[in-house]
Amino acid sequence: MKKKLYQRSIELTNGPVTSGLIKHFAQSRLSRKAIPGYIKTYKIDMADVDGNVNSFPTLHDFFIRQLKKDRRPMSEQAVVSPVDAKVEIAGDLDDNIHFLVKGQQYSLEDLLGSAELADFYRGGKYIVLYLSPADYHRIHSPVDGTVLKQYVLGKKSYPVNQAGLQYGKAPISGNYRMITELDSECGRLLMVKVGAMFVNSIELTNFGTSWKKGEEAAYFSFGSTVVLFFERGKVEFSSNVQNGNSVRVGEALAHML
Secondary structure, eight states: OHHHHHHHHHHHHOSHHHHHHHHHHHTSGGGGGGHHHHHHHHTOOTTSBSSOGGGOSSHHHHHTOOBOTTSSOOOSSSEEOSSSEEEEEEEEOOTTSEEEETTEEEEHHHHHTOHHHHHHTTTOEEEEEEOOTTSOOEEEOSSSEEEEEEEEEOSOOOOOSHHHHHHSSSHHHHSOEEEEEEEETTEEEEEEEEOOSSOOOEEEOOOOSEEOTTOEEEEESSOOEEEEEEOTTSEEEOTTOOTTOEEOTTSEEEEEO
């Protein structure tokens, strides 16, 4: 019952009008006054930020802020975190190509919109990285690699916070999402960028086909989630990859086998 009530309340409020109002406010000059409160509420470390509280004309500009140079050094391990985030869950894809998040089982085929592509990752590994409103929201390449394909699926988005993942209507595979497949020294991998509630904006900033590890690839306009998938037998997660742990851009996620 609780799950159905939650889903119904989100359906009633998550529409184009509400989304438009939030987006309009966040990008308005008026929203600038909300930045100090935002920093205080989410305890954001301004020592990392390229600029000060007066550098940003709108709340949206602050949300997609850049960091000072060299604040996110790159690990030498094969795969690094593409985002500042919390490890929601890391594990193995089962033989049916399903994965588990907050007690909900997801189909990789539903997420990717392709049975053939999903089958390639059967028996591989996955990691779900959740970005809170406090996090730096630019997305970087986790590897040196070549872009094999990139496409978008979905329209509306459920929240991807704790309640959303537990009670939402399969938000990871149902939300607006941008899927990038890369070929790298550790095999093929998928980076799925999942839109958040209300504003589905995932802005691509790297339009090239050759990505360098740590290079910026895109950004979220609101808090969201990145899910990485690896083919079978190519990588092992690093010791710091534990459910609930925080990771930052450039920190080790996995090494080659």
